[in-house]
Amino acid sequence: MIWDLHCHLSGVTGRTPAERMGRLIEIADRVGIERLCFYMGMTWTKEPTPEDLQKQNDEVLEALQHYHDRAFGFCYVSGDHVEKSLSEIERCIAAGPMVGIKLWVAHHCNDPAIDPIIRRAAELKAVIYQHTWLKTDGTTYPGESSPYDLVELAKRHPRTPLILGHTGGQWELGIRAVRAYPNVSIDIAGSDPTAGLVEMAVRELGAERVIYGSDCGGRSFASQIAKVHGAEISEREKRLIFKENLKRMLMPILKAKNVQV
Amino acid sequence: MIDVNVYLHRWPFRRVPGDEPEALVAKLRAAGVTQAWCGSFDALLHRDIAAVNSRLAVECRKFGPGFLEPFGAVNPTLPDWQDDIRRCQETHSMKGIRLHPNYHGYKLDDPRVVELLSAAAARKLLVQIAVTMEDERTQHPLVQVPHVDLAPLVAQLESLTALRVVVLNAFRGAKVDVVDKLASSRRAWFEIATKENVAGVEALVQQVGHERVLFGSYAPLFIHESAVWKLRESPLGGGQLEAIQTGNARQLIGAA
Ligand SMILES: [Zn+2]
Numbered sequence: 472m473i474w475d476l477h478c479h480l481s482g483v484t485g486r487t488p489a490e491r492m493g494r495l496i497e498i499a500d501r502v503g504i505e506r507l508c509f510y511m512g513m514t515w516t517k518e519p520t521p522e523d524l525q526k527q528n529d530e531v532l533e534a535l536q537h538y539h540d541r542a543f544g545f546c547y548v549s550g551d552h553v554e555k556s557l558s559e560i561e562r563c564i565a566a567g568p569m570v571g572i573k574l575w576v577a578h579h580c581n582d583p584a585i586d587p588i589i590r591r592a593a594e595l596k597a598v599i600y601q602h603t604w605l606k607t608d609g610t611t612y613p614g615e616s617s618p619y620d621l622v623e624l625a626k627r628h629p630r631t632p633l634i635l636g637h638t639g640g641q642w643e644l645g646i647r648a649v650r651a652y653p654n655v656s657i658d659i660a661g662s663d664p665t666a667g668l669v670e671m672a673v674r675e676l677g678a679e680r681v682i683y684g685s686d687c688g689g690r691s692f693a694s695q696i697a698k699v700h701g702a703e704i705s706e707r708e709k710r711l712i713f714k715e716n717l718k719r720m721l722m723p724i725l726k727a728k729n730v731q732v
Numbered sequence: 733m734i735d736v737n738v739y740l741h742r743w744p745f746r747r748v749p750g751d752e753p754e755a756l757v758a759k760l761r762a763a764g765v766t767q768a769w770c771g772s773f774d775a776l777l778h779r780d781i782a783a784v785n786s787r788l789a790v791e792c793r794k795f796g797p798g799f800l801e802p803f804g805a806v807n808p809t810l811p812d813w814q815d816d817i818r819r820c821q822e823t824h825s826m827k828g829i830r831l832h833p834n835y836h837g838y839k840l841d842d843p844r845v846v847e848l849l850s851a852a853a854a855r856k857l858l859v860q861i862a863v864t865m866e867d868e869r870t871q872h873p874l875v876q877v878p879h880v881d882l883a884p885l886v887a888q889l890e891s892l893t894a895l896r897v898v899v900l901n902a903f904r905g906a907k908v909d910v911v912d913k914l915a916s917s918r919r920a921w922f923e924i925a926t927k928e929n930v931a932g933v934e935a936l937v938q939q940v941g942h943e944r945v946l947f948g949s950y951a952p953l954f955i956h957e958s959a960v961w962k963l964r965e966s967p968l969g970g971g972q973l974e975a976i977q978t979g980n981a982r983q984l985i986g987a988a
Contacts, residue, residue, distance in 0.1 A: 482929055498930045502965050606869040608876060641870050643746070663867050663926070664958035666748045666951075688930045693961030694954075701955035703749050 472505040473696065474714045476600070476634070477660035477684025478542075480513050480534055488513065488534035495687060496541055502692045505714075506732075508684075509534060510545035510573035510600070517612050518577045521555035524548065528563050535568060543721070545571035545600060550578030550585040551614070557591055564595050570724045571598030577614040581623035589624070593631045596723040600658065601633060604640035618648035625652040632720055634682065637661050642668050646675050653680070656716065661686030664694040669702035669712070678708035682716050734767045734981035735760060735959070736860070737900050737923050737948030740791055740800075741774040741784070745872055750952030757795050759956055766978070768800050769860070769985075771830035773953075775805030776865065781816055789824035801985065803830040803860055808844040809837060814851065821855050827988035828858030830900070834877045835865065841884035853894040858988050861885070862900040864926065865953075879905025882914060889917040896984065901926045901950060908939075915940035921984065923948025924962055924976075933976070934966035942972040946981050 478495065485491035491513070499507060512527030519527070524547050531544045546563040548556035556572075563569040572592045574580055580601050592599050601624070605617045618639035625633055631654060638657045639645020642665075649655040657672060657680060672681045685695040699712050718732070725732060738760070740753055750756045760768050770792055774784045785804035792800035804820035806813055806829050820826040829852060833840060840861075852859045863880045871877060882899065889895055896919050902911065903926040914920035923946040927936050936945055949959035963973060971979075 495930060498965060501967075502961060604869065607871055607873045608868045610869065662870075664955045666750060666953060666955050667746065670749060689928065690930075691928050691932050691958075691962055691965060692930055693965040694928060694958040697955045697958035697961050700961070701957035 472714060473503055473683065474506040474508075474717045475499070475504050475685050475687070475692075476508050476658055476682050476717050477636075477686050478507040478509045479511055479686070479688060480509065480530060481511070481515060481688060482690075483688030488530045489537065491688075492534040492538055492542070496538060499692060502696055504692060506541060506543065508543045508545055508571065508717075510571075511547050511575065518551070518614075519547075519549055521552045524552060524555055524559055528559055531569075532563065532567065539568065543571070544569040545573045545598065547573050547575070548588055550574065550580065550582055550588070553584060553587055556588050560588070560591050560595070560597070564592075564597050568728070569597075570721055570728070571600060574599075574601045576602060576612040576616070579614055579620045580616040581620040583627065585624075586627065589628055589631060593628070596727055598720050598724070599631065599633050600636060602636035603645065604637055605644055606640060618645040621655065622648055622652060625649070625655050629654055632656065634658050638668065638672065643671065646672050650675050656680045656682055656720070658682050658684045659698055659712075660684030660695055661690055664697045664701075666701070669698050670704060673702075673704050673708055678704065678711045679716060681712045683713050733764050733947055733977045734769070734985075735765045735949050735951070736769045736898060736946045736981050737925050737950045738768040738770045738800075739773050739950070739953065740770050740788060741772045743773050743953050744777055744875075748952050750956075753791055753795070756952050757800070759951070763956055763960055767798060769803050769828070770800050771803045771860070771862075772805060775830070776832055776835040779810065781805050781807055781810060782819060785816065785820060785824060789826070802826050803828045803858075805830055805832065806848060807836040808842070808848045813848070817848070817851055817855070817857070821857060826857070827985050828860060828898075830860040830862065832862050832865070833880045839881065839884070840888070845884075846888065849888055849892055849895055853892045856894070856988055858896055858898060858984060860898045860900050863905045864901045867904065882906050882910050885920070886910065886913045886917070889914065889919050895919060896987075897921070898923065898946065898984070900948060903927045911940065915944050920944065921946050921980065924959055925950035925954055927962065931966045933962050933968065937966075937968065937972060942968070942975050943980060945976045947977050
């Protein structure tokens with residue numbers, strides 16, 4: 472069975488978070504995905520206001536309501552709004568059901584200003600996910616982090632587990648960039664099902680640092696699952712990537728919250 | 733199952749698991765593929781295209797008749813490209829050709845394209861056009877290649893009534909309204925290698941009709957399982973699955 476690190480309520484039909492969730496679970500069932508981690512809401516903006524963060528977190532909370540046995544929520548936060556991010560972490564994680572944080576674009580993650588967010592998330596044992604995309608075609612979004620930005624963050628928080636979103640986009644560079652920082656794992660979601668990506672990641676980082684995610688609904692579950700199923704690696708390594716690594720990262724906060732899995 | 737989007741030879745920017753033909757063929761056979769339409773990665777940047785096509789034909793023949801079907805490359809910016817298309821059919825007995833307008837540096841409204849498509853139509857050769865070979869965000873900094881703009885193809889399909897086109901790797905670059913117009917010509921087909929979104933194939937069938945959809949993997953650069961699992965991810969009933977996996981492609985190549 473598969474745990475999916477990277478799911479959204481966008482890119483799928485449905486008028487409400489609950490409808491979209493129902494649709495995604497129905498499709499996830501066809502391809503053997505057991506648990507899904509959700510972050511961000513039904514519509515996105517590249518420079519979210521504090522109100523946007525709250526509204527999108529509300530949508531995820533609503534979507535989770537009837538699916539606590541299938542889905543986890545990550546709290547959407549932003550380095551542009553540190554105070555609001557900290558209060559959203561209290562509301563959604565400390566006092567709510569969420570188990571991780573998601574940092575997207577708008578604010579580079581190398582900025583020490585985001586450290587209070589990272590520290591509070593770490594105290595709560597929340598999983599910390601940072602989107603990264605290193606692009607060669609010049610379409611980088613304002614404040615979009617690169618793997619090099621994440622490395623600076625990882626150096627400041629060497630004992631805090633961090634996740635490099637999208638393996639940095641240009642994965643041949645992303646994998647190399649984080650190789651020397653064992654607190655950084657990689658998310659393989661949200662890129663074309665290019666042969667060799669997972670093999671290189673396992674070779675350079677070890678399978679324990681590689682985590683399956685899809686980036687659904689914009690991506691197909693199938694194309695992302697295939698990256699692992701089709702990789703020339705062992706069955707044990709596939710099990711780690713599909714489920715065990717993410718489960719291991721989530722267990723401390725799930726235990727603290729008394730969530731049975 | 734017929735896979736209409738496979739490549740032999742070397743992807744220019746890295747070695748890829750399965751880029752040796754024996755390994756690729758073993759993978760395809762294990763997945764239940766009964767025929768694969770193959771182009772050549774060498775055709776992207778090599779200028780001796782005649783040699784690329786010869787190697788492709790020889791390589792394909794090694795695996796028995798009809799399993800690997802070679803689709804030769806034609807580049808209308810090269811001198812005497814007309815003889816490449818002749819050789820594809822007369823020397824190599826190819827059923828179709830595969831075009832890479834972006835890597836070869838021309839647009840589909842180029843007057844040479846009309847001549848090329850007319851020649852292919854007159855010979856009853858299938859024409860495959862590859863829209864995208866790699867996510868534009870990860871391309872090598874020295875080799876930045878835009879998506880192919882398919883818009884001019886709408887008028888060409890209207891005027892060349894014998895022309896049949898299979899669009900490869902369409903869905904990163906092609907605009908929805910252009911796909912709709914091409915589909916309504918009823919002489920354009922689309923394969924699923926770059927179709928994303930959850931249950932994306934179901935959505936594509938709703939958009940263009942299952943008669944226009946073909947199974948394509950873009951192996952070995954894309955992991956073959958991706959296309960296979962997409963058929964599982966989308967509910968496809970009432971003969972749709974068989975048509976997409978085999979029937980549509982068999983009909984197409986049967987008429988070539
Ligand atoms: Zn995402």
